[in-house]
Amino acid sequence: MLFELHVAALALYVLSAAIALAPFAGLPAVSRRWTLGVASLGAVLHGIGVAQLIGMGISGLARPLSVLAWFLVVLQIGSELLLRVGTVTLFTAPLAGGLVGLALMLGLAPGAQPSAGRNAWFILHVALSVLGLALLALAFISAALYVLQFRELKAKRFGHVFQLFPPLERLDRLNLVALVAGFPALTIGVLLAVGYAVRYAGGMHVDPAQLVWGSFTWVVLGWTVWVRVARHWAGRRAAFASIAGFAAVVLVYLALKLAQPGTQRFL
């Protein structure tokens, strides 16, 4: 059932991406109701799968990737409903589809997982950390869309991007909201990890790679929030900060993962 739910969600995310891309290929745009409907159906089916995953414990690599994909789609739907920035689907849908596909390839079924995966502290730690990461990804996506639209407006090109991308200020606002919401989520996620390690793991014994990446991500997210809120960065400069921050987080993860390959652990 878990596999089927993920496959159905993957198909719907691919369809959602195709619908979002269609107007850029000169095909007629599908109504907002359909776009939202397809993504929401995918999110509902995927959400059932994620609930099952949580019941089994969300340790390892495949399961957090599935949770990350689900958060991305939920945030995509929220962005569309609250800020009318449906164009994030151009990035979130393929990304979510790719992550679900990767999770399926790695295998979602329960294996010889450590019992920690079912602990409430641990589940909350993973869920909030992944939510923080998803919000950082959303900030990156809105920033990328901002830079693209900014370039088109400056160059006075009035093509598909001008027509179909959201206004600059709306993208800037989405970027700010994603960062401001992401930072506390990640902070609580990190604090829960520390609490979990102290309470259940008998001290501060944490894998160095996890410690490095977790701290680095927290610092990067904190910095992007600081420049936006305290230094009042906005517009293109803030967009570049988000893009650079997200890219750095992904690159550091990949570097650490290459140093310690394997699918049994997130890092």
Add this chain to the structure above:
Amino acid sequence: MSITVLGVNHRTAPLEVRERFAHAAHEVPGALARVLSAGAEGGVLLSTCNRTEFYLADPREPVSEAVWALLGERLSGDHAAREYGYAERDRDAVRHLYRVSAGLDSMVLGESQIQGQVREAWEVSRGQAGPVMHRLFQSALLVGARVRSETKLGNGAASVPSAAVSVAGKIFGDLTGRSALILGAGDMAELAAQCLVAEGARVTLVANRTYERARAIAEQLDARALTLEEAWPHFADTDIVLCSTAAPHAVVTWERVAAVIQGRGGRPLCILDLAVPRDVDPAVGQLENVFLYDVDDLQAVAGQAAALRRGEIPAAEHIVSEEVERFWTWYGGLAVVPALKAFRERLDEVRATELERAVRRFKHLQPEDQEQLEQFSRALLSKFLHHPTVALKLAAERGRGYALLEALRELFGLERRDDA
């Protein structure tokens, strides 16, 4: 029965003539009363900046004279109103209104403002419209809505002022509460400002070389008047700048904008240069977070939308044709009842005359026989009339009633009300 439209529009009359013919809402009832008194069952006067049109139900011949005379009184010189006008009748008149309502006859193809103006005209003329005009205008509004929902005729910004709003919208999103500064007193800037205000923006400042002119425009827009020199510091806190001065060279220079742009904290500044020659040094557009567009850029935006809209004309015309037929079916059915009545009365008149003559000739007939003869003549007439009546009603249901009625009138010499 007939429907006629008489009027002038942007294709047939220059602006200086159209503005003379334009009727304010309070002038409409009087003008309509005067035209209807010449002989029509009802009418609606549609008067916008691009057209003044009288839509009339069952007009008699003197009505067109009354319309041209009424409009002619507003002209000076030797010109007659008829020189600028046109007249369409029946199906063509219905098609004309449907095309107007759909935006197919507008100066800016597919513009949506006309739909509100059609509605307003109908509402202002409500007391004088009559049932046919009510139905016609009601259906015209539905046709306009159908064309807009089923085609892309209304998509995009197809005029320079609306393109200016569209570009500003791509930077700021919702324009509600955005502040705008108008530089200069050009017509185009004023039009664009009106479009911005319609989208919720506030024109806070109007600057001009001569303070008096700035004050005149500022009063209209509930804004503050400035001289040009006083305007430069306000580039730091305004969102949109509309430029339309008559200066022969660029008045908004890189130095002037660069000096204040740092104080904006990264907020975008949209400068719309609607002047020819341009008011803004193109180098200003290279400043970070400054978005500069001139008339050519805005025309490019408008041109794209216009091209898209032109591609939608066949689909929109198809809808209009469908709806004209639908209306004409209803209208043909409406015409059948009085025509049939006239037809029956005409034949009954013949029957009664011939019966009277026969009764005079056959003096030996008893009253009972005369009664029998009369019943026979009535029955015979009913038999004769049965098939044409059924056929006519059926034809009306199928939308061919009007053509048959015309034939009936010709064949039996029935009186046309508008021939009287």
